[in-house]
Each structure stands twice: as structure tokens, then as C-alpha cells.
Amino acid sequence: KQEVTQIPAALSVPEGENLVLNCSFTDSAIYNLQWFRQDPGKGLTSLLLIQSSQREQTSGRLNASLDKSSGRSTLYIAASQPGDSATYLCAGANSKLTFGKGITLSVRP
Amino acid sequence: DGGITQSPKYLFRKEGQNVTLSCEQNLNHDAMYWYRQDPGQGLRLIYYSQIVNDFQKGDIAEGYSVSREKKESFPLTVTSAQKNPTAFYLCASSHTGDYGYTFGSGTRLTVV
Numbered sequence: 001k002q003e004v005t006q007i008p009a010a011l012s013v014p015e016g017e018n019l020v021l022n023c024s025f026t027d028s029a030i031y032n033l034q035w036f037r038q039d040p041g042k043g044l045t046s047l048l049l050i051q052s053s054q055r056e057q058t059s060g061r062l063n064a065s066l067d068k069s070s071g072r073s074t075l076y077i078a079a080s081q082p083g084d085s086a087t088y089l090c091a092g093a094n095s096k097l098t099f100g101k102g103i104t105l106s107v108r109p
Numbered sequence: 110d111g112g113i114t115q116s117p118k119y120l121f122r123k124e125g126q127n128v129t130l131s132c133e134q135n136l137n138h139d140a141m142y143w144y145r146q147d148p149g150q151g152l153r154l155i156y157y158s159q160i161v162n163d164f165q166k167g168d169i170a171e172g173y174s175v176s177r178e179k180k181e182s183f184p185l186t187v188t189s190a191q192k193n194p195t196a197f198y199l200c201a202s203s204h205t206g207d208y209g210y211t212f213g214s215g216t217r218l219t220v221v
Binding site for chain 1: 115142144149150151152154157165177197199201204208209210211212213214215
């Protein structure tokens with residue numbers, strides 16, 4: 001059974017800092033790994049999708065990497081802004097999508 | 110624009126009532142999913158469907174029912190058998206295979 005872990009559960013950083021959010025998974029036979037953003041009371045917005053054959057994807061200030069052999073993915077956020085404050089969830093896809101519990105990020109002005 | 114529409118945004122249920130949450134997509138996705146989100150527990154899969162007129166139980170299907178009569182629609186019924194239905198419900202869809210998921214904006218269900 002796939003298990004996805006995100007540690008820490010919460011993170012607070014000053015504006016402008018570069019930061020890394022970590023995600024680990026137990027079953028390396030994933031089809032892809034997806035990072036989502038969730039604002040309070042809202043649905044999930046897809047940020048980046050990394051296929052199993054890829055090692056990383058980039059979108060603007062975001063870069064996500066995937067290392068299937070070690071069961072790890074990271075989401076790198078460059079030059080963080082207060083608008084980046086949200087909960088970030090990673091999810092690994094096997095026969096279904098399994099989510100981590102998320103990291104709640106607060107970027108202080 | 111293509112997307113997933115969930116309605117209503119807020120729903121209140123009395124004890125013993127069944128309620129139905131709507132999920133419609135115009136992305137031409139084959140697969141649709143229902144997740145439940147509780148504080149501190151993450152998202153848990155309730156039901157999923159990969160093709161019209163077929164669906165499978167997820168991890169927490171007890172007390173829920175679904176139908177998939179049209180490709181675009183995947184309604185979820187929360188029955189009176191679900192003893193703790195207060196939660197945030199999210200619908201998602203994807204192409205079958207190695208593709209990402211798209212989520213709706215969610216329905217918050219509260220028992221009163």
C-alpha cells in the first residue's frame with residue numbers, strides 16, 4: 001500500500017527566502033507524482049506533474065524533482081512571496097492517487 | 110474554459126437524511142473520483158470510476174453511493190449510514206493512464 005509523507009506539517013519563512021518542500025513515498029512504482037496547492041476552504045490547484053520517466057519539471061518560480069529510486073520528491077520555491085502562503089500537497093499515482101497530509105506554508109512579509 | 114464544477118458549495122444535512130453532491134466535468138476525461146478531506150487526515154478516496162456505468166470502491170466507501178450514467182457526471186450520495194459525514198468533499202477527473210488529476214472547488218457538508 002502506497003504511503004506518502006510530508007514533513008514538516010507547517011513551515012514559516014520570511015519573504016524572499018528560497019525554500020524546499022519534501023515529499024517521500026513508499027512504492028516507487030508510481031506512474032507520476034503531482035504537486036498541488038490548496039488555499040483555505042478551496043479546492044486543489046495543480047502546480048506541477050512529473051511523469052515517472054522524468055526527473056524534474058519547472059513552472060515559473062517552482063521546480064519539482066522526482067527520484068523514484070529513493071522514493072523522494074521535492075518542490076523548490078524561489079524567492080518566496082506572501083501570496084505563496086497555502087497548503088502544498090504531493091500525491092503519487094499508482095492505480096490510484098495517494099496524498100500526503102500537506103505542508104502549510106506561511107510567508108511573512 | 111474546461112473544468113470541474115461541484116455544487117453546492119455548502120450543504121447542510123439533518124440526521125437521517127440522504128444528500129447528493131454534484132460533480133460535472135467538461136474536460137472529456139474518462140476517469141472521475143471522489144475524495145473526502147478532514148483536518149489533519151489528508152485526502153481519502155471514497156469512490157472512483159474509469160468508464161461510464163462502472164465504478165469501484167475506494168478506501169472509505171461505507172455510507173456513500175455513486176452513479177456514472179454519463180461521462181460528464183459523477184454524483185455522490187451521502188447516505189444516513191454515514192455516521193460522520195461532516196467534511197470537505199472534492200471531486201476530481203483525469204484521462205485514464207499516466208496523466209494528472211484536475212480537481213473541483215469542493216463541497217463543504219455539515220450535519221446539523
